[in-house]
Amino acid sequence: MRTSRLLTFGAVPALAVVALAGCADDKGGTSADGGSGNGKIAVTATDTECKVEKTQAASGPVTFTVSNKGGKVTEFYVYAPGDRIVGEVENVAPGLTRDLLVELPAGTYETACKPGMIGSGIRGSFTATGSAAPLTDDAKLAQATKDYQTYVKSQTGALIDKTTEFVNAVKAGDAEKAKAIFPIARTYWERIEPVAESFGDLDPAIDAREADLEPGQEWTGFHKIEKDLWVTKDISKSGPDADKLLADVKTIVDKAATVQLSPLELANGAKELLDEVATGKITGEEDTFSHTDLWDFQANLEGSRAAIAALRPVIEEKDAALAKTLDDKFAAAQAELDKYRSGDGWKLHNELTEAQLKALGDAINALAEPISKVAPLVAAK
Incomplete structure (x- = not known):
């Protein structure tokens, strides 16, 4: 899993995300302000431990309150069988507390803290019991997930088409064409990235940055080829990496x-996509060789907007x-x-001043704040 990245489906980032969870009732249901009937489950993370207050809860919306008592930035995950991520909260700095609101059908899960945001994490078992009605029993929420899946399908089709064009250009040795297609292909990837992150090793195989590699980890994917194009300036041996990239994209x-989305995945994903920009990509760490980060910014913004658009009937009703604020x-x-458009694309990240990047980050953060209210609103009965 990437550091400083989020989870969701299609163009949003979703399943797991940081949300402002509300208070809970005591009947195993969901309270009016979006909390779980289980109450908030405290998670105390240190550099060596991951203490989850309870290892069992009633099925349905569940809120984990993650407090970092260690000295390293940490992450907290909830995994379904097969290491599929169903919820995550990232970038929890020492001394900070963040909430994660997820919908858990009855079943077995694993929780994990990742000190330093690396490795498989400090894991523990977690069980959701009972037969809580899914949020999609609400007709408007069910329609929202269907509408969003339709959007996702349109993006995944374009992702395969553009990645194929990119791979063909690389294998043909046409560096200039490959450079032109690179940020466009990644636009579609960024819109589906949250769901991609839920599938374990496939996400880093496609999108790992050189700075994120762990000792012994093989580097493959978009950014390895990006370095070949812009830094090494030699793609004569990049064919196998290009073939693997396309195969991995098709698998994703x-x-x-096949993923069945929950309404909370949409709400959380919308927030997570924006957090990626504001807490990581704004620094230029994503496309560090090509500096095409603003294409990613736009894709994240569009993905977030698509998720919120699907949920709009519910938001307007509640x-x-x-x-209106959104x-x-x-x-x-x-x-x-x-302000930073250039022709059919965008200015390069290294062409923007620190003041311009700060203004852009402030605008994204100003949007992320009201979006953080959507998940508890969706979960509220």
Whole structure:
């Protein structure tokens, strides 16, 4: 898993995300402000331990409150069998506490803290019991997940097409064509990245950055070829990496088509995509060789908007003022990003000043704040 990355489906980042969870009732249901009937489950993370207050909870929406008492930045994950991520909260700095609100059907899971945001984590067993009705029993929420899946399918089809064009250019030795296609292909990847991250080793195989590699980890994927194109300037031996990239992308797309989304995945994914920009990509750490980061910024913003659009009927019904605020903040963030358009694309990251990047980050953070209210709103009965 990448550090400073999030989970979700299609263009949003979803399943697991940091949400502002509400208070709970005591009947195993969901309270009006989005908390679980289990109450908030405290998680105390240190550099050597991951103490989860309870190892069992009633099925349905569950809130984990993660406090980092260690000296390293940490992450907290909830895994379904097969190491599929169903919830995550990233970038929990020492001394900070963050909430994770996820919907857990009855079954067995694993929790994990990752001190330093590396490795497989300090794991423990967790069980959800009972037969809580899924949130998709609500007709509007069920429709929201269907609408979003339709959007995701359109993005995955384009991802395969553009990745194929990119791979063919690399294998043909056409560096200039490959450079032109690189940020466009990655646009579709960034829109489906959250769900991609739920499939264990496939995400880093496709999208690992050189700085994120662990000792002994093989480097493959978009960014390895990016370095060949912009730094090494030799793609004569990049054919096998290109072939593997396309094969891995096709595998991700096949797996993504089988994932059943929950409404909380949409809400959380929308927030997580924005957090990726504000807490990591804004520094230029993503496309560090090509500096094409603003294409990724736009893709993350579009993915977040698509998830919120799918949930809009529910948001308007429960909190019309929040719906209006979201519209305004999306427009403001897009207007700020639009300042850096260049032709059919964007300026390079290293062409922006620190002041311009700060203004862009501020606009994204201003949007992320009201989006953080969507998950508890969706979970509330």
